[in-house]
Amino acid sequence: MRRPEIDSDPDDMKDLATSLIRVLNRKAEAVGPWAGDVDTHLLLHGLRSMMRTRAFDERMMTLQRQGKTSFYMKCTGEEAIAIGQQLALSLGDMNFPTYRQQGLLICQDYPIVDMICQILSNERDPLHGRQLPVLYSARDYGFFTISGNLGTQYIHAVGWAMASAIKGDTKIATGWIGDGSTAENDFHAALVNASVYQPPVVLNIVNNQWAISSYQGIAGGDLATFAERALGYGIPSLRVDGNDFIAVHQVSKWAIERARRNLGPTLIEWVTYRVAPHSTSDDPSKYRPREESAAWPLGDPILRLKNHVIQRGLWSEERHKQAEAEFDEEMRLTAKEAERYGVMGEGASDRDIFEDVYKEMPPHLRKQRRELGV
Amino acid sequence: MRRPEIDSDPDDMKDLATSLIRVLNRKAEAVGPWAGDVDTHLLLHGLRSMMRTRAFDERMMTLQRQGKTSFYMKCTGEEAIAIGQQLALSLGDMNFPTYRQQGLLICQDYPIVDMICQILSNERDPLHGRQLPVLYSARDYGFFTISGNLGTQYIHAVGWAMASAIKGDTKIATGWIGDGSTAENDFHAALVNASVYQPPVVLNIVNNQWAISSYQGIAGGDLATFAERALGYGIPSLRVDGNDFIAVHQVSKWAIERARRNLGPTLIEWVTYRVAPHSTSDDPSKYRPREESAAWPLGDPILRLKNHVIQRGLWSEERHKQAEAEFDEEMRLTAKEAERYGVMGEGASDRDIFEDVYKEMPPHLRKQRRELGV
Amino acid sequence: MAQMSMIEAIRSAMDVMLGRDENVVVFGEDVGYFGGVFRCTAGLQEKYGSSRVFDSPINESGIVGAGIGMAAYGLRPCVEVQFADYIYPAYDQIVSEAARLRYRSAGQFTASMTIRSPCGGGIFGGQTHSQSPEALFTHVSGLKTIVPSTPYDAKGLLISAIEDDDPVIFLEPKRLYNGPFDGHPDRPAQSWAGHPQGEVPEDHYTVPIGKARLVRDGSDATIVTYGTMCFVAEAAANETGIDAEIIDLRTLLPLDIDTIVNSVRKTGRCMILHEATRTSGFGAELSAQIQEECFYNLEAPIVRVTGWDTPYPHAQEWHYFPGPERVGRELANLMEASS
Amino acid sequence: MAQMSMIEAIRSAMDVMLGRDENVVVFGEDVGYFGGVFRCTAGLQEKYGSSRVFDSPINESGIVGAGIGMAAYGLRPCVEVQFADYIYPAYDQIVSEAARLRYRSAGQFTASMTIRSPCGGGIFGGQTHSQSPEALFTHVSGLKTIVPSTPYDAKGLLISAIEDDDPVIFLEPKRLYNGPFDGHPDRPAQSWAGHPQGEVPEDHYTVPIGKARLVRDGSDATIVTYGTMCFVAEAAANETGIDAEIIDLRTLLPLDIDTIVNSVRKTGRCMILHEATRTSGFGAELSAQIQEECFYNLEAPIVRVTGWDTPYPHAQEWHYFPGPERVGRELANLMEASS
């Protein structure tokens, strides 16, 4: 797949919305015009971050099974996307993530204990027990407060980027949305505004091929690619193998540089696959054949990157096993630490019910707080 | 511009979204693959209907200036679109129009007096004085109740067509939207659902190049055509000279047959120009150069069709003048008749405030009606 | 008579109506093949085919908007919005279109459709799976708003809603789906099995729209409530020993004001109880109407017990939710207030 | 001091704030080059440039949604929704996002933005240019809701709103844009020129959010109202000779309940007056709170005079709009009601 110049005319890259950019071949070699030259340190950091993310997901599933949290959502198979892109962003840039981009935080070494405390809604939860598990917020890490409402934040990313442009800033925003959620109306709001104002934003669609029980066709994905949606707004669009860490990183770098150089928005469809259930409340055996997930379309992104770095002599099976054990242990110990602050809402303060509704608590809320007696 | 087979693969007609289908050349001849063979009776009926629509608009402007109605909206220059398409539809099909498709009613010989009574909100107003002038409703004429809210009805057209398909009916729906209103979120709702369910619907975009004071670029029309929007949903899309009556009619026939044969939805962008102010509340001299409207981009559709039928020997300057005078007189007399039932809300019944909120009036509304003493 | 959970009763209502009226269609997110995230439509696609029962794209405005178009054609859509917290994207279609069609077309077009949506808290769902937005619909003329509290009522009211020629908002208290809930989260979950209101005819029957239900006869005070709070009110009355008359509204609009007024005239004291946030909640309307009608009978101020005026918190759920303890305390206060 | 119409006062507020704070941006449909369909932003783009004042696509959800993103960045957007009747497409962004950001992020992100929108009837605008949707916002925790009734207040409150760190819904009674209106459509239109409340400082000043204004001192009864109805209430008091105390709320949420309670305790009688439809209108909340606080002082039932529970009709506007005649009649009834 060709790699156009960053300042190419959007009209001259329409083909990239229907093809699939990929770098890692079957032999785990990085090939083609998008292979570029990725810093080996970054590759290993990416690999470790993906492994830590997976270890984190597994540990959280254990907590959920143990009844320590009511709810969890894994991103298994989609680790390369959040991490490959975050490692191309700079401090001060702002992500508007969905619930499946925990990798954005983990690869920045956000304190895992804080993530777990949020999930446990305990006394150390940075969000004071108010939010559903996994709906993190971490301003200092360029991570906008996740909404439980689908699609609403795509336009926030556009608005944030417009603000950056208005202020003559070089910071950029990234929007995140799932394949199913592209059907939401605010997807259109985001694209129209991105088209009209040309702000520095990268609009990601994570096409993991399933919403909850409905496959991508129910979002209109059968007759055109999701990447093609952007063409009708004159926005350049690329369709990429999202399980290919190097492709993710390189395409992200390209789009981020485009934004940073004020050349306008880019949409990227990341083709991937949701191997796990939608959430701990979901049972995919009710709506999709087990063989489909067993086959793992597009393959395990960790395995694919692992093979690449091993092949390049940067990594080994042994170190991989070691790292797996290490991250497993890290998550086990960190979970233990987090549990000391309480599980399943223990330790959340009732006063926090009334705080942060407004900057200053108005009289009627003070009165209601007194009614509750806290 | 080529004319694909009706059952062509949408992928094979993408070029039609960026070109401009036209039939009438500078010499007013009907040429090219879309010229086809239009019944001469239909051509003359179309011409007369356009002339009557324009005469109607002018008469209503007079009523507004006389203070007999508070509000009016002209469609000057856009007559060919509504009329050319309506004459390709069948009884039982349903339009979901905007406020600028009065031609749909006029060419079906809907009683002009009823239209005027609606505009005057008088005792004979079919909508009982409840609706703003020009927001007609005429179920028996395949004319859905016009909404004052932009964009909402595009998805209604899709839903209606889905219903027709569910019932195994061959009736089709047509949706109507302005260029500015394509920016509304429900445009996306309509396209997603049209893509997923493939109902028998024709989705019209009337691109008259202006919203109120904002030109089509503020709706994202600078970087891609509005027709291109549909391609990202896998919906075939055509861009057409909307001031060319024959092109309008022929392309409409094509799309309507596609829908009727259950080959799926079609989007059509009609390129036209709003020569008049947005409404009687608007003053375009505040936001666009007078020369632009004076130049009348794409030309007067009535003049263009007139020249064609004269050239074909079906019509003459004399008959045209005669017809003009006749329609002017028709509208003058009909307005007079309508005024007998009241102007500016005279004659509207206060009991009608409370009727039709629900099928049966609930107790609280009966009580409120008593409070009003009617 | 069968024993049904509220989920089964709701499913049975749609099943009956899909069978009786070929114009009834059912759709929404995950509603078709899968049968809904709460299983309310499980098995219906298999039984009636995918042109009658189907999945929709994740676009609530589209669900309602397409439904309106279908209703204009002559169908009777019964659509699901997955959680009431996700109904706002459809709010414009509901308010500006569904509620207005009949009026603005002088009866030429109507939106005979039902919009079902699970509402309310008590399932540890946080701010986007717990809301009670009923007051946002009762303010909109042209809509009817229903909140059932038992399997029997849910089925009878849902059938009435589907048969109604006006648009109906049908909010299902999700905490009651599997059993009654008296607001004691620490006690074992109850089920509808064995509950008299869990006895539900398999066939067609209706519960009329606009008629309240007396949950409990009493003479000390009147508790006006609906949804999950019916059970909390009962628990509070039992636990305090205060002989409260409890009215389950079932339909919020049109409101059965007569039943309320008769009770308040009898008891002279009134508590309004709902999960939704207080300010401009439906309790405000109830309070206003009750004092308009019963001013001379009231022995104490009407009291509102409600969710706090904050987003619905996750961990603090049981201090947000108006449970039997809080209701009991306020009931005792109400009895003490001097006239 | 300058004489300003409400339009000029609103424009002046934005002008002052654009000048003082480079983080303020102003946008909306037709707002930039043209200056707004009501001319509220006329001249501002020319003065501050098109990156501070600009046109937006016709997408209300996008206007509010982009504004939220900008506010999260640190700007203070002041956006216009062309008519309050068109705010519903933005309702999800307002309720689920703007109102919730601070709470769910524990203060990391906030939506310090103002959403301006012309509301109310009296201009023969029919059902989509006349609505008063304020109660749909007062029910949503996290929002503040303001309805000014004079040029002086409009400017002072709008500056307060733009400076406020929380999202503010700012509803402008369009019938008051060019002059006060007492509900007599047949009488010559009044202008703000010469009206004391039309005297407006050119510079920065604020009117505090959450404080009501006494329109008229009186002892017979209290009329609690806001927006255009302030003038109708005055006319009704003058025409009936009933010495009503009239309170203009200015801010609906947070509510200045103390001012209301003090007045009702004094007069013992209370009328609530608004244009919006009655059921679940903001009057319901007012009635509920007033009876909670003033139960023992009330000599007659609190009465609500409101728009009817129907869509806003076009031709019948003056029988829908609660004019001075209806208000006067109800005021007389209120005085006659025995305690």
Ligand SMILES: Cc1ncc(C[n+]2csc(CCOP(=O)(O)OP(=O)(O)O)c2C)c(N)n1
């Ligand atoms: C407005 C809204 N509607 C519905 C839901 C319920 N819901 C939560 S996740 C989900 C599926 C989303 O699918 P997709 O966008 O593909 O994201 P994925 O879960 O695959 O990452 C649905 C329907 C919601 N959260 N918000």
Ligand SMILES: Cc1ncc(C[n+]2csc(CCOP(=O)(O)OP(=O)(O)O)c2C)c(N)n1
């Ligand atoms: C939801 C909504 N937002 C705003 C408006 C106000 N408005 C009425 S017409 C109009 C311009 C529409 O432009 P376009 O879609 O191009 O249609 P045209 O008038 O050119 O036919 C606007 C902004 C409205 N009626 N509804």
Ligand SMILES: [Mg+2]
């Ligand atoms: Mg998905």
Ligand SMILES: [Mg+2]
């Ligand atoms: Mg236009």
